[in-house]
Amino acid sequence: MAAREYVCVACGDKFDHTEVDQKHYAEQHYTDDPKRCKPCRAERREASVREKTPKFMNLCCVCGDVVFLIFPPVPGREAYCNEHYERRYR
Numbered sequence: 001m002a003a004r005e006y007v008c009v010a011c012g013d014k015f016d017h018t019e020v021d022q023k024h025y026a027e028q029h030y031t032d033d034p035k036r037c038k039p040c041r042a043e044r045r046e047a048s049v050r051e052k053t054p055k056f057m058n059l060c061c062v063c064g065d066v067v068f069l070i071f072p073p074v075p076g077r078e079a080y081c082n083e084h085y086e087r088r089y090r
């Protein structure tokens with residue numbers, strides 16, 4: 001397998017999907033063609049990490065523990081800590 005050239009959907013730059021990359025893709029069972037160049041992929045990964053970082057705080061309605069939320073709290077919906085969230089559905 002030789003390196004193949006693709007155009008990044010994010011920045012429009014051409015980039016090589018090298019043999020090493022192709023092997024990596026095969027190992028991860030990725031079947032899609034690569035869509036982004038390396039810098040754009042790294043940026044996306046960082047962005048998704050940022051998105052997963054809890055930004056909002058609420059209090060568990062049962063024990064009053066601080067609960068960290070990724071999404072803004074929904075008005076009228078009670079927050080639960082991990083422990084009480086699980087118990088609620090048992």
Ligand SMILES: [Zn+2]
Pocket residue numbers: 008009010011012013036037038039040041
């Ligand atoms: Zn790019």
Ligand SMILES: [Zn+2]
Pocket residue numbers: 060061062063064065080081082083084
């Ligand atoms: Zn609780």
